[in-house]
Amino acid sequence: PDGSRVNAVIPPVAVDGPYLTVRRFGTGLLEAESLVALGTVDRAGLEALRCAVEGRLNIVISGGAASGKTTFLNAIAGYISLERERVITIEDAAELRFGEGNLVRLECRPANVEGRGRVDPRQLVRNALRMRPDRIIVGECRGPEAFDMLQAMNTGHPGSMTTVHANSPRDALRRLEIMVLMAGEGLPYAAVRDHIGSAVDLIVHLTRRPDGRRVLSEICVLRSYDHAAGAYELVRAQRGEGGRLVLPLAPDQAERLSLFGGRRRPEGPEAAEHDGG
Template sequence: MSLAKRVHQAGLEIQDPEFENMRALKDEAKRALLERVGLSEVARIAEAEPQSAREELRPAVEAVLNTAAPSTMEAHQRDELADRILDDVVGLGPLQSLLEDDAITEIMVNGAGSAFFERAGTLHPLGALFESEEQIRIIIDRIISPIGRRIDERSPLVNARLSNGYRVNAVIPPIALDGPLLTIRKFSDRIGTLQELVALRALPEWYAQLLSFAVRLRQDLAVAGGTGSGKTTLLNALSSEIPLKERIVTIEDSAELRFDHHPHVVRLESRTASIEGEGAVSIRDLVANALRMRPDRIVVGEVRGAECIDMLQAMNTGHDGSLTTLHAGSAEETIVRLTLLARYGIDLPSDLIEEQIAMAIDGIVMSLRRADGRRFVAGFSGVSRAAGGGVRLTEYVSFHQADASWALIQEPVFIEDACRAGALSWEEVEAWRRSCPSA
């Protein structure tokens, strides 16, 4: 059974004889290829651009298969075997076809004996993709070497971003007890606007319009949700509503945001320390530096540490309309988490930090992934100062998870204020109000 078929039929963890026979034939053909072309020449070709390297080596691979492959092998099987050999020699081996499948969003290798992939928010088993732990190590080195990173016993884990934007995490023994671990998260560029999320039924049209109003009116928004809930996708869609005349500075741990249609975007990415422990540039460093870059908006891919206090201060010092994400399961939990993260950066009582949050953040938009894998833009809550101090949350939009339905609980005050100030026209607001469901 081919890898493509195993992906298609994922859910059955079986090792069929056909797959094992093809694997043995592939290994034999690879050895013959190295003998025919020479190890040094293959290494030279493999350093070239992947597609050109494949084209240069393919005639030699086909010549080897003419001798090594049985005469009964069908043409499509021969072509697939040639592709798998080239994947091993100049690509990423068994992972290559998974990376080329746009429907697959994440790949997880758990040592030589287990691998999974995520499609449509659901995990599927692939069984044993690799023959040995050494083969996984070779693939890891092939992934991270071109971007100047390395992994060894002194530095047994690495986080990196590939040139195509994919995020890679690798962990090796002795930290990884069951063999080398490799996780690759793919970020699709197919979703870049709120309207595309509407088309996917991740939120209704009226809700998308409300969020568009919020971004256009320079509301400071935090997108919160769990891992894999679609926070980055939603943040990217919200960012597409920023007017084209504004200057945007993005700050990320691994650059994932896309601004393909915006003319004035400056992208910054943090950097970990070298193997000598030097050269680290943190998110906090970048947030502080961004304030000197004359930004109209600051977009922080995710706050997870001391940079939180800098982000809040930036929102409080004239950079309205800034956006960020963080891990939290509800609007209330978001406030608690922001408070804890801010205390990493400044030693102040919680009530004072909550005052800072109440003045900095205008709204919290929740991103949610259901058990069936579907992702939704869930609730939307306003953030303001409570009468007695601290934070008051006002629910604007509620989301009912069971039947995936939304309701407008309360119209945000900023809508009416914007109409009075002339930032929104009464006509477009009235049209929006007519499209909204009742609570």
Template structure:
């Protein structure tokens, strides 16, 4: 009776084998240096949110990034409908539950986030932030629960910041908007924005660093971006994000040349070995970690 054209069935089908980081590099969703940078950030316990529209590939990228988590860590995943399949041996998967026909028995994502904090997690991975649980997750990130990962619907990294602010205010807790912005600026390290292209391909359109507050607004600095012209491809903006300090402190270093990546797959500057840039772009699992760092 709800569909005027008759019965409607929507099938959300997942592959038997989840996407790996190399799979996403091979299909062109991002480059190997970009993935190596994200992997180093995950290993260093940076807080990362993947944003994008419906069907942009957020969950696939979240699963791939989660594979960088060391196997000795205790992970707790929280989802509306369980989709993540993680390879680590110590994973606790929690799933929200809708109310029954009598309106009882509901368990929300927000309730699961709150309970997960009491389960001694090394990492909390929320499949998607949609409502008031955003505030609980931000507070968890700001109180020692590092390395949290999640996704959210948004049209851009800037739009994600606005949506997080709105969702946090949906929690029912009376907080000034300025305080919520402080929570966002203090909690998040990176925003990875996914886009579904007109031809159906999914690409990482932007990797943005959260660089604190300025004039009451959250400061975002693009690190990598997809450029459509004059030559389609991924390009580094030249920004050296502050998250590099965290990587250096935790012995997760990347070659600074990746921050000069051009859409043609080459790098600005003159590396010592002319073959190294090509290996840096196409090699796996990330030759960039072999090179020196400006942070040394």
């Protein structure tokens, strides 16, 4: 009932005896401000992400295993106004809970002992598109559901978010390419890259330090896929005047951010800025 995950292995697979692994999750809501207190992100970085979430930019959170991707996603999703927006979350095992309101939580189902009844993430993403969502949040993209997730980002559901296992922002793009190809839609490789380049706005990369701390290592803006150069235009956010974090947004991204969330950006010395040039 509390969402804990249990994995058990027994002999002969477990050579030295049975092992039981329990993964537990906190029951309370982790507010985004807690990420600053934990040292995961500084205030300027958090303000940039607040503007991005409220401004309906599509966000992919990348990182290695146990780097805190789901926790980070859950925290920044708290900036979504569930009074004004209908949000649908899709997960293998339901973990995300970031407020009360118009939040619909969907969970995958494994097959029964007869191999029937399985409901996979791709089915849920496709079904979610019929539920009039403002945003769709997929807890983690691992396979062909990435194609449908990107479709949602590209077709009237701005502000959608997901996580991806990857070692860097560029590696996250390569992983997305592979997952889209797994969908078997027959898209040429250039079309796959263009699909990703037009759907994703930000890649937020997390790392786990040797001391166990999870930290935000970089925020990159995916401006587009450049066909002439045959490469993604992926630009890292940089510090501006007064320590502000400047998001080097493309004009269409800056326009969307201003339309949905520009008026709510703070004006303090650590506020986020965007450059729509």
